[in-house]
Amino acid sequence: MSRVSMFSAPFLLGFEAYEERIDRLSRAADGYPPYNIERTVEADGSETFLISIAVAGFAQGELEINQEDNQLLVRGRQKDDPSRQYLHRGIAARQFQRSFLLADGVEVKGAVLSHGMLVISVVRPKADRLSRRIEIRSA
Known part of the structure; x- marks a missing residue:
């Protein structure tokens, strides 16, 4: 039995990769x-997005940010210190991976770690309208 999705509409051509990315993000x-x-909108029409992630307890070396195609991946890996002896452990050493799907043309400008917050700056420049006439040839 085939799966029907919103991307299987006949007028949405070439969006198969987006469907795969959305499925991966939802899982x-x-x-x-x-x-x-x-989100902030600049005077020139460009948009800036600030993604703030609460990463208290993670050092800068334990965090990794990658952009793969149109996906932004943020990973955190804490290591247990076996030399420490806890009487009570309410804060676990934990790993995470957080994914964000980026639209075409969106650029990741940078990231800052301060006071347990990782802030990633993402910019979408104002898109120029694209219009062109397609010539029709006879066969």
Whole structure:
């Protein structure tokens, strides 16, 4: 039995890769770590997005940010220190992976780690309208 999705509509050509990415993101949905996304619009029409991720307890060397195609991947890997002896352990050493799907033309500008917050700056420049006439040839 074939699967029907919104991307299987006949007028949506070439969106198969987006469907695959959305499926991958929905499977990776987890509540940890919590995050915010803020949007600002500049005077020139470009947009800036600030992705703030709560990564308290993670050092800069334990965090990794990669952009693969149109997907932004943020990973955190903490290592247990076997030399430490806990009487109570309420804060676990935990790993995470958080994914964000980026639209075409969106650029990751940088990231800052401060006070337990990782803030990633993402910019979408103002898109120029593209219009062109297609010549029709006879066969």
